[in-house]
Amino acid sequence: MTRRTGRRPGNPDTREAILTAARAAFADRGFDATTIRSVAASAGVDPALVHHYFGSKDKLFLAAMQAPLDPGELVPRILAGDPEGVGERLVRAFLGVWDSPAGTAGVALLRTAVTTEWAARLLREFLVTQVLRRIQEHLPGDRRQLPLRGSLAASQLLGLVMMRYVIRLEPVASATPQALVAAVGPTVQRYLTGDLAGVFDDPAGAVAHR
């Protein structure tokens, strides 16, 4: 056993070294191309120690992002049930998270992502691999349309967060969750499952690119 892997599992320096290496790897190479083995190598620890601390690559990524919640637990719960109610359920759960203490951590995360390119890359990877992919797994419809549908829904939800919690524009900042669910739920529903005439004009279902 080398000195490095012999460190106590609870060593905060080791934990922090793994998170720093993970943050760099996820931002540089993206979530899919990053392995626990490569993060361990660049942190100078045994891969078993990374597994021991964080459990899985998903959990390591959430810890590296300092994500205040795990979409892997939340998203399947929201998407279970009637697909026609998914917009309202998503907005309601989303506001519940952002109105809670986790929302404060979320605002901090968002501020960093807006001003720092590597943090923006991490947020992008987070949205795609932890949130949108999971939403897409549970939705009906043409698979090829789902990436644009998911990112349109994400644009409305992010805009709501910006106006309510960051810019704090009234009356959105003080409106009840019920009023916002009634206003924004149908938007998210249409983006995810509704008729988007004129958006997918390519017969292959692909969105036209600039």
Next chain:
Amino acid sequence: MTRRTGRRPGNPDTREAILTAARAAFADRGFDATTIRSVAASAGVDPALVHHYFGSKDKLFLAAMQAPLDPGELVPRILAGDPEGVGERLVRAFLGVWDSPAGTAGVALLRTAVTTEWAARLLREFLVTQVLRRIQEHLPGDRRQLPLRGSLAASQLLGLVMMRYVIRLEPVASATPQALVAAVGPTVQRYLTGDLAGVFDDPAGAVAHR
């Protein structure tokens, strides 16, 4: 004539002193409570000089914000014509601005507003007094509903900007303006003029507050 008001109108130091005083005043007291006279006093110049440099309080505010465009010119053009097409026209014009060089300045403005409280206050004042008020003046419908309707539309447009130009989430980042107008236009239309059942449950048209 005092030494101060005797400065050449083109003096960049004087101009910058006025803008600094204006920025502080608009952020501290808001747009409506700020006067050209009070800005001139705190910059130590004659009010006539502020008029001479900037023309009006609106123009002074836009210069203080470093706003890349004047909504006072853009918004009335977009809102003229069929109210049922206002959503698509607004999204099309909005993407036109953000896809242009003005968009780069806009992203810089947004980054500052997300990380600095006084800049967030300026952006809020900008949205309310320069954009939303003008939109509300041109829209049909119950006046009491318009502030929430306008801020919902602003939330979708800001979210689109965030995803397309700041976070750069695909496929929204590369989608054609046409596809995004077809996707997001109906959302903005519904927020501004459509049926928002369940949002205004108060008979007075007020939105419930937290």
